[in-house]
Amino acid sequence: MLVINTVLSVMAYDYPPEKLSVYVSDDGRSNLTFYALVEAASFSKHWIPYCKKFKVEPRSPAAYLSSGPESVGTFDSAALLAIKKLYKEMENRVEGTTKLGTISGDLATQEGFSQWDSQATSGNNQAIVKILIDGRDSNAVDIEGTVLPTLVYVAREKRPQYPNNFKAGAMNALIRVSSEISNAPFILNVDCDMYSNSSDSVRDALCFFMDEESGHEISYVQYPQNFRNLLRSNIYGDYIKIINEVEFPGFGEAMFVGTGCFHRRESLCGRKYSKSYKEHYQYRSERNPQESAVVLEERAKSLVSCTYENNTGWGKDMGMMYGCPVEDAITGLSIQCKGWKSIYFNPPMEAFLGISPTALGQFLVQHKRWSEGLFKIFLSKYCPFLYGHGKIKLKVQMAYALYLLWAPLSLPMLYYVVVPSLCLLKGIPLFPKISSSWFLPFAYVVAATQSYSLGECLWCGETLGSWWNMQRMRVMRRTTSYLFGLVDTVLQQLGFGSSGFVITAKVTDDEALQRYAAGSMEFGSSSPMFTILATVALLNLVCFVGGVAGVVAVVGGGAGGGMVSQMALQVLLCGLLVFGSIPIYQGLFFRKDKGALPTALAVQAAFLAALACLVPLR
Structure with a gap:
């Protein structure tokens, strides 16, 4: 139909x-x-x-x-x-x-x-x-x-x-x-x-x-x-x-x-x-009635x-x-x-x-295919900076690159959702103190980018809630879809594997549609992407609780007056990641419907998160 x-x-x-x-x-x-x-x-x-x-x-x-x-x-x-x-x-x-x-x-x-x-x-x-x-x-x-x-x-x-x-x-x-x-x-x-x-x-x-x-x-x-x-x-x-x-x-x-x-x-x-x-264009339409x-x-x-198509230009x-x-x-x-x-x-x-797509898995698979294909263009002879040099404007070449480089964005995002949180758990500061003048560039970048992003959304008729969902999904896409797209593209370039075309399902059962209409994320299956999301969510939860507890203990003991100033940005970053992972925690521990995350995946993610927290950082 x-x-x-x-x-x-x-x-x-x-x-x-x-x-x-x-x-x-x-x-x-x-x-x-x-x-x-x-x-x-x-x-x-x-x-x-x-x-x-x-x-x-x-x-x-x-x-x-x-x-x-x-x-x-x-x-x-x-x-x-x-x-x-x-x-x-x-x-x-x-x-x-x-x-x-x-x-x-x-x-x-x-x-x-x-x-x-x-x-x-x-x-x-x-x-x-x-x-x-x-x-x-x-x-x-x-x-x-x-x-x-x-x-x-x-x-x-x-x-x-x-x-x-x-x-x-x-x-x-x-x-x-x-x-x-x-x-x-x-x-x-x-x-x-x-x-x-x-x-x-x-x-x-x-x-x-x-x-x-x-x-x-x-x-x-x-x-x-x-x-x-x-x-x-x-x-x-x-x-x-x-x-x-x-x-x-x-x-x-x-x-x-x-x-x-x-x-x-x-x-x-x-x-x-x-x-x-314009001069010699003539449309030819010949068909015997x-x-x-x-x-x-x-x-x-x-x-x-x-x-x-053999031996043709098609x-x-x-x-x-x-x-x-x-x-x-x-x-x-x-x-x-x-x-x-x-x-x-x-x-x-x-x-x-x-x-x-009305299910998270469909959405992530779709973006994985897009990011993989776009990055493949960037690495090919059709890279707009090479293929388009002298043929299209530099502005257009740069505009293409905005999308062709989705996949590599997974690496800095993966770093930011893992390393600062682990360092918070270990009590290792990564950012300047609030009292330091070097804190201002970090504060400016955070305030400017998020203000601009929010302004875009409100100008386009989106709500504050939908803007927050965009920030949350940006993290999820980059740590899963774009990461898998990057890995697959690199493997193909090295001669391992070949590109394929994965169709995104658009037909969903009535119960899943009801959950979607109610605003619930649809998981419902095991997937390597869901394993990454659940592991990162649990890792940040442990690091946030343990890191804040460590800061409070040091400050309460009177031996770390500057500890709060030192760890403030890491606490904020880790806290935002935990807040953004609320739908994942619900899918892991609280939901009982078919759209929840499987128990086996929750156990696997908990094991991987615990393993990561035990890794000594120097």
């Missing part, structure tokens, strides 16, 4: 349907997904005219029907009840078929379903290309007789002996299939969980591409990523608002983030920008075979770049270094809305 709602939201754009084609990449090659799209194609005949008649926003049925639609646009209760009934019937059919796990006998005999081989798997299968709605067909109309957008299902061929290149490979397959079927000059790529929230997004993007003075220079228009399920308290400290409203507007160019981006086809396919481009959909499908299948000079888990960032950088400009556009009405 997540996929269906995204597909229907972009099919219903306020744009001429004969110029709109939607391609769905199913890398899991599921006949259940194909069945869901068949249902979506049928429902679109009712949904699209309903949206345009009543000026519906947003045009994802699930989002619209759950958001009090009577308050949006023109309202007709009878039409609303009818569309609700149709959607609910479709949802029941899709979910019922999904629970069965197979297509029933009648459906299985229909055209399209016969292409599934019972022996095939998601990693070993032939290609499937099926045009579910052919916009050229006079019968492909909605209930009011208006032509429907073209809808195409694509599952590329996969064989174990050939690399599939993950999301980048799937995107390149769609680029080639679309060039054969519709060959539109502009391409929007959207993740399956990012439905369109504004029906004007296409028109808005084309305003930049078709600008008479500078439109010919623009390769892509990037909309910001936004999430519809973020809590006001922002329990996982997602600082997407800071990125969207502060960092990206100051970037100088738009960083391609992999979704919600409109591309010029020619630039995405490797063409370099030249000043003469008499050619059947079956012929097109067969020809398109050859473009998504596992051997098609993944190097053409399409999405290969060899990196964050193919979006490296592709955008490559395009900019070919002379193209890019636009970051953040309209008042959010153009796309997705789903943020």
Whole structure:
């Protein structure tokens, strides 16, 4: 249903349907997904005219029907009840078929379903290309007789002996299939969980591409990523608002983030920008109207075979770049270094809305993949200071580095959450006394950085509580996600292991969603990342209690009048780390729900923390 709602939201754009084609990449090659799209194609005949008649926003049925639609646009209760009934019937059919796990006998005999081989798997299968709605067909109309957008299902061929290149490979397959079927000059790529929230997004993007003075220079228009399920308290400290409203507007160019981006086809396919481009640009769209959909499908299948890209420029000079888990960032950088400009556009009405992870493990794994891929770019020939030298501005190179160097930030953070606390426990001062003039630089850095961070959050509409959660999650990300990303990248550079693509789960059970809505962190499993978090939390708790007790004992004995002044910053730092670890202590000792940390992990973390506290420091 997540996929269906995204597909229907972009099919219903306020744009001429004969110029709109939607391609769905199913890398899991599921006949259940194909069945869901068949249902979506049928429902679109009712949904699209309903949206345009009543000026519906947003045009994802699930989002619209759950958001009090009577308050949006023109309202007709009878039409609303009818569309609700149709959607609910479709949802029941899709979910019922999904629970069965197979297509029933009648459906299985229909055209399209016969292409599934019972022996095939998601990693070993032939290609499937099926045009579910052919916009050229006079019968492909909605209930009011208006032509429907073209809808195409694509599952590329996969064989174990050939690399599939993950999301980048799937995107390149769609680029080639679309060039054969519709060959539109502009391409929007959207993740399956990012439905369109504004029906004007296409028109808005084309305003930049078709600008008479500078439109010919623009390769892509990037909309910001936004999430519809973020809590006001922002329990996982997602600082997407800071990125969207502060960092990206100051970037100088738009960083391609992999979704919600409109591309010029020619630039995405490797063409370099030249000043003469405006004069000789002509869009070629040749398609024989008499050619059947079956012929097109067969020809398109050859473009998504596992051997098609052999000895070609795909993944190097053409399409999405290969060899990196964050193919979006490296592709955008490559395009900019070919002379193209890019636009970051953040309209008042959010153009796309997705789903943020609702479990801590999902969140940390996602950031691990990002930090690993970004750091890999920095260490490669595509490092912006080398690859971009003389091609993009120094300001843009530095802006890229802000993200590419996430992984190395784990080392200073790991030092700060471990060493000062252990030194506090041993009574070893690391910072100047409060009475010393050398204390002022430390006080300035702490006050300035935190004040600026708080100001950013409040300016972006965040609360004081969400700002604190951001500080807490910054520590958690850097000591786990970024650390693992750094280690994996270094090992790969040394020839040990290879990069992979880990998909972040977005579907969660009802109980976990209730805990998330209540503001509880979701652990629920054992993980090396959770072991690190629990160990650091327990280590700081022991060090804080033992260190403060030691300071009080010395001062109480009258032998250490300057001890408080000497250890003040370490006590403050360790105390803040303990305060920030409260959700971890709750997960270790107090919570009894399924989202708590396992007992075995708590024992393991306690052992490691005790071992660390026993290490003699000199």
